[in-house]
Amino acid sequence: DTDRIGTLLSWNVMEGIWYGSYLFGAAAVMLFLRPGLALYVLMLVPLTGTAAMFFQRKLTRLERSIRESNARITGNFNEGIAGAMTVKTLGIEESMDEEFLKETGEMRRQAVMNGHVKGMFLSLTSFSGFAALSLVLWQGGMLTEQGLMELGTLSVFMSYALGIMEPVRWVVKVISDVITVRVNIERLASLQETEPDVKDTPEVIEKYGDSFRPKKAAWEKVRGDVRFEDVTFRYPDGSENILEHFNLKIPAGTTVAIVGETGAGKSTLVNLACRFFEPTAGTILIDGKDYRERSQLWLHSNIGYVLQNPHLFSGSIKENIRYGRLDATDEQIEAAAKAVSADTVVEKLENGYDSDVGEGGDRLSTGEKQLISFARAVLADPAIFVLDEATSSIDTQTEQLIQNAIAHLLKGRTSFLIAHRLSTIRHADIILVVKDGKIIESGSHEDLLRKKGYYFSLYTKQFEKEASAQLLRS
Template identity: 40%
Template structure:
């Protein structure tokens, strides 16, 4: 459960290995054709650019001494052409790779979102929303360039190094060996910091995730924060998290900056060595000044790909930390899913049976044990009892939001673990305790579970739950825009809109979890009238703490001690003078 805290780092469940990178290659292979074209353009641009030092050598050693002014103009024009062509090819390549990078982002993000929608409730119970959001948005953005431009540039820089080395050795072997002398030093530095650098960027990933999680939590709970004047205290928490992020970021950045620092200094030393050796040791008899200029140019060009490769390595190290998180999310098992040979649940009458059902959210801590009961089609059942006894768990199991630990649940004789989730839930109307309202119009929210519903059907559902009156009081009526979570609506209005959304689906099995908890007594009586018509012919499970709302149910089941402690009609349970009688009497006295 520690992973559900914003101030606790997430340990990776599995270390990064080449298998992760091979999985990333799946997205790259889909962009194979444009990437090959981009690589070809890059190679041509690089090859054309490498001709410039040779032109310079010829101009210094031949054209200028011969005072061939016409030839000098021609060589200058040719140099200009090579620059222009190189820039044009690089620009086309950049546009291609920008599209490739965005396509890769789209593919990864779509796979993540699709997988997140399939994950069970337990996954979201155990994690702050901010730590989930950062993987879908920030981390995917961070890896896209490495998986597109990074691959192309890595291959291209290797090819560049080969081309440059070939040109260098063609001009002068001894000076070429001087340029290569700095490579062992560079490789030693890379090997020295490799492991520390990866750990540093994993720490950045952790602290970024923590900061994002607390920010999301703070925004969601801003009303509570202001009610209890927690602003100063929360600012202190945020400052500590931000400071931790800044500390690990600066540490990781120091490793990143060490590599270009090393390359820049090696390049400078090698260039100086070329001039010293060429002018003092070898002399004009062995190397001309034009050769020295050409080799110094090639030295800068030789170390530039190495610097680029080191920057790519830095980017890869950074991306590894993000790829680990992305693939960890994609590897999260979908525990509530269709079995391989799942069949579609045919249209149901509504018989529901629990057969020795045991369930635990965490191993060894059973919420329900050996629970058995039968509900006939069209019967209305109320679940009452103390908080935490398992009432909501019962209805969540019927909807198969969780899998039972032991036993079976059957609808019309069909084991719900063997039917498709879509065919099961499409025949249920479920209104959970949290009345979530999506951004959009009121019409869109009511139509959310039945997209093909007509406006007349939407209005009819709203009237049935007494929502039509207050909706029409808004300036734009059913087309009134509401914010996410319905911040412009009262809690009771949000609940009524959610109720209408559930009723519109015309379910065979209806589940209402505290459906009237935020509705005043007058409105509740009106809603009850609509419910009485709705419940006819439908199997319904109703959870309510206010017992006055469930008195007319066919059966009331008192959930306690991991099972059903009492069951019967309202009058039968009162006559028993047991747990239900005690609860009902206490509520009457409070009223």
């Protein structure tokens, strides 16, 4: 979209100045030489405007459909490449090919129709221009024959009339291009006008700065006290409350585990605590102060987040870990890696910490990427840790190493652990059990087992599955 808009502006501004000057100059000379004949040529302006108004709506509608089709095709194309292995294992190449051909065929049909309509528009305006020239030549010839106009004057007039056709054709072409680019402008404007769901107030920006111009001198040190006070939350596009009048006090250094089945809503609390979303009602306090009274960057700079599907950037392992703290030394990077057993990944690679991870880290397994991501978070030395199912793709041996590292590294830090495997969160200070987006139980591991409620059921089932799997392996 931006490329189309840029091309239209960069190529047409200077041409517009030249053609516009010539058009007005030639029109002035023709009106001076023979006003009556000049009107025959100048009637092209309202004709072109009328034609543009007539074709604009249809061309805009077709261009919008083409852009939407192109977006779908691009998305399907990317999905096809990313999911090539899945497509092959499912044996659905023919089905995917038919779907792709259907989408491209529809876009081709729309593009051909758009070309026909645009061709009609250009042909109509060109025909009108040459018809006006023919009328001028006919009327001018009659005036010359009757001695009312000199042949030299007619020759000069026709030269200007012919010369004016090139600017007119350019104007018609630009109108056509503007109609085409209008859809791109709409898409770009819609993106630029989209307001984020979470944003700092002008007063907060004035004191703490924004993401691009932070005023770090005004940032307070984060201890890690988190408190939910009468919090009600509903997603911006949702119709039901996920939390209602929820209260929770998390002192600094507390480890909070959030468990539940897939899709239960485990990430909602973490998203609220990290201010990826804000409460619909109520308040969340960080160190006793409403976190909306401080900048987002202040909070996010003090959070270490390890995702379930971690993302690595193209470059070396060392560069990816250094994103946790850009001024870190090589020794600090290696220490962070050793703390979470990420050095075991490095040892397997030919170039060690200088080994390239590939695009998105595609040269490493998911478990290896999680270890590198965890080392990056450790290097940042945040006050708040969030581990989103961070050990779900790590083998049992590596998991034990990382559990030992977690127990050591999370001391003195507020931490949120989200996991399916309940064996990984038995030592959490408090466990929140989530079901259908609601917190139905809370307490320590031992307390919840004694209650013999939903957590007890989850833990028992998972323990039996793990025991059966261990028995089969042995």
